[in-house]
Amino acid sequence: MTTTENPVRNGVDTATLFATLDAVKGNPEIAKFQFRASNRWVSGTHNQSTVHGFYGATQEMTHEQPWTFDADHPAVLVGKDNGPTPVEYVLHALAACLTAGLANIAAARGVNLTEVESTVEGDIDLLGIFGLSDEVRNGFEQIKVSFKVKGDDPEKLRQVVDQSRQRSAVFDIITNRVPVTVEVDAG
Amino acid sequence: MTTTENPVRNGVDTATLFATLDAVKGNPEIAKFQFRASNRWVSGTHNQSTVHGFYGATQEMTHEQPWTFDADHPAVLVGKDNGPTPVEYVLHALAACLTAGLANIAAARGVNLTEVESTVEGDIDLLGIFGLSDEVRNGFEQIKVSFKVKGDDPEKLRQVVDQSRQRSAVFDIITNRVPVTVEVDAG
Numbered sequence: 004m005t006t007t008e009n010p011v012r013n014g015v016d017t018a019t020l021f022a023t024l025d026a027v028k029g030n031p032e033i034a035k036f037q038f039r040a041s042n043r044w045v046s047g048t049h050n051q052s053t054v055h056g057f058y059g060a061t062q063e064m065t066h067e068q069p070w071t072f073d074a075d076h077p078a079v080l081v082g083k084d085n086g087p088t089p090v091e092y093v094l095h096a097l098a099a100c101l102t103a104g105l106a107n108i109a110a111a112r113g114v115n116l117t118e119v120e121s122t123v124e125g126d127i128d129l130l131g132i133f134g135l136s137d138e139v140r141n142g143f144e145q146i147k148v149s150f151k152v153k154g155d156d157p158e159k160l161r162q163v164v165d166q167s168r169q170r171s172a173v174f175d176i177i178t179n180r181v182p183v184t185v186e187v188d189a190g
Numbered sequence: 191m192t193t194t195e196n197p198v199r200n201g202v203d204t205a206t207l208f209a210t211l212d213a214v215k216g217n218p219e220i221a222k223f224q225f226r227a228s229n230r231w232v233s234g235t236h237n238q239s240t241v242h243g244f245y246g247a248t249q250e251m252t253h254e255q256p257w258t259f260d261a262d263h264p265a266v267l268v269g270k271d272n273g274p275t276p277v278e279y280v281l282h283a284l285a286a287c288l289t290a291g292l293a294n295i296a297a298a299r300g301v302n303l304t305e306v307e308s309t310v311e312g313d314i315d316l317l318g319i320f321g322l323s324d325e326v327r328n329g330f331e332q333i334k335v336s337f338k339v340k341g342d343d344p345e346k347l348r349q350v351v352d353q354s355r356q357r358s359a360v361f362d363i364i365t366n367r368v369p370v371t372v373e374v375d376a377g
Contacts, residue, residue, distance in 0.1 A: 172318075
């Protein structure tokens with residue numbers, strides 16, 4: 004079966020996906036995006052972010068709706084448990100990025116998926132953020148992602164997961180360095 | 191005013207915060223945590239993560255409730271916009287981590303906060319994840335965090351933000367390397 008005969012595979016509109024890639028090849032400026040989140044402190048370790056606008060394809064855009072997310076620390080870490088911890092959102096982001104890529108890449112290669120599940124585990128020693136050890140880092144010491152994928156030939160599925168890892172934005176952000184600047188208006 | 195006279199500052203229970211630090215000093219095993227997310231593919235680039243259980247303080251624990259988050263790509267990136275992109279969750283996580291730390295550190299230092307807002311902007315060139323350039327990385331090229339903080343003396347507020355950056359788990363995860371392993375069961 005060719006792509007032309009089945010333009011939607013795994014819920015991915017492959018015709019539009021390939022057309023988008025062609026458009027970007029013709030004008031690489033389309034590929035420059037800026038994503039954003041705005042955050043507001045509520046109380047203690049509880050705070051809330053909103054995600055709505057972004058820049059991409061040479062223009063300001065918005066998602067169809069704004070989304071708001073609470074973050075907090077659990078009681079054992081002196082919070083009120085009004086939401087996941089910030090580091091749990093990082094684990095979610097990693098799983099989500101690898102899974103989205105997996106679906107796109109499988110569709111582009113003509114590989115059918117029936118089920119994709121994953122668990123992500125991040126080990127962190129809080130001696131770092133507590134400032135109780137100079138030898139322990141603040142962030143995760145390691146992260147383990149476990150995928151369970153069903154669909155076509157297992158070897159093809161493994162190759163698709165591997166390619167997703169190699170083309171994942173969040174995997175790159177976590178496993179490599181991103182420069183971050185922090186500005187403060189305390190006026 | 192001493193901590194004893196005002197154990198709750200900025201919504202942070204400083205008495206419990208200091209007691210927790212003392213407990214960890216007495217038994218560093220308490221500080222070993224594992225956070226987790228489980229993800230399920232829905233269709234196309236749409237998938238959903240659940241955050242509930244974690245390990246910490248030498249035992250299995252759960253948040254007071256499970257939380258579920260949708261991630262997707264917007265239409266311009268061939269998705270259905272059922273939720274933020276994975277990379278936007280990373281920006282939220284960074285803002286949330288810095289803000290939670292800011293509130294804790296300010297409380298521990300006796301610095302009062304009245305308002306904390308931040309915006310996080312992440313620049314990404316999608317030529318990387320599209321596989322159209324070997325010179326462009328997959329993840330953010332740079333991230334800019336802009337804080338607006340009100341409360342006590344501006345110089346003290348700036349110092350608190352700086353200390354939060356130095357003790358932030360997510361700032362460390364993004365600005366340094368975390369080893370990530372990916373396992374696949376395609377059976």
